[in-house]
Amino acid sequence: MFKHDVIIVGGGLAGLRAALAACDADVAVISKVHPLRSHSVAAQGGINAALGNNDRWEDHAFDTIKGSDYLADQDAVEVLCRDAPRRVIEMEHWGTLFSRTEGGKIAQRPFGGAGFPRTAYAEDRTGHALLHTLYEQALKNGIRFY
Numbered sequence: 001m002f003k004h005d006v007i008i009v010g011g012g013l014a015g016l017r018a019a020l021a022a023c024d025a026d027v028a029v030i031s032k033v034h035p036l037r038s039h040s041v042a043a044q045g046g047i048n049a050a051l052g053n054n055d056r057w058e059d060h061a062f063d064t065i066k067g068s069d070y071l072a073d074q075d076a077v078e079v080l081c082r083d084a085p086r087r088v089i090e091m092e093h094w095g096t097l098f099s100r101t102e103g104g105k106i107a108q109r110p111f112g113g114a115g116f117p118r119t120a121y122a123e124d125r126t127g128h129a130l131l132h133t134l135y136e137q138a139l140k141n142g143i144r145f146y
Contacts, residue, residue: 002028002146003026004025004026004027004028004144005022005025005026005027006019006022006025006026006027006028007027007028007029007030008022008027008028008029008030009029009030009031010029010030010031010038011029011030011031011033011034011035011038011145012031012035012038012039012040012131013038013040013043013127013130013131013134014040015029015031015035015038016029016035016131016134016135016137016138017134019138019143020134020137020138020141020143023138023141023142023143027143027144028143028144028145028146029138029143029144029145029146030145030146031145031146034145035131035135035138035145036131036132036135038131040127040130040131041127041128041131042127043126043127043130044124044125044126044127045111045112045119045121045126046108046109046111046119046120046121046122046126047084047087047088047091047119047120047121047126047130048060048064048084048111048114048118048119048120049084049085049087049088049118049120050081050084050085050116050118051085051088051105051106051108051118051120052085053108054116055116055118057081057082057084057085058081059115059116060081060084060114060116060118061074061077061078061080061081062115063113063114063115063116064077064080064081065077066113067112067113067114088106088120091130091133091134092106094133094134094136094137095133095136096122096129096130096133097122097129098120098121098122098129099120099121099122099123106120107120107121108120108121109121
């Protein structure tokens with residue numbers, strides 16, 4: 001019998017990030033496949049965040065809500081868009097190698113229905129880069145995998 005304080009089902013990007021958020025407890029991740037083989041590895045496009053350059057979280061939120069045909073939970077979208085810049089910087093500090101501008105800033109491009117180029121990316125392997133970074137952090141923090 002295994003015993004843990006927190007069990008996360010799924011070893012993709014969402015599951016690994018949830019496990020890291022709870023890593024002060026005894027956390028385990030249960031996954032059908034090795035986390036580095038999860039489907040998150042196929043996410044090529046990027047991760048949206050208003051990282052400055054005249055972009056604002058409010059504009060990111062509007063684009064997100066509009067893109068959902070106004071069906072998204074607007075309170076949840078606000079939390080997501082306010083927090084997105086911190087999460088991108090966190091991923092960079094943890095080791096994700098985002099593509100860069102000539103000036104050295106994290107490169108961003110227009111993607112989907114966004115009204116501003118706010119998609120940070122790691123060439124065409126963003127999911128791969130994010131997944132490896134989160135998995136490394138999970139191992140570093142002693143998270144168990146089944």
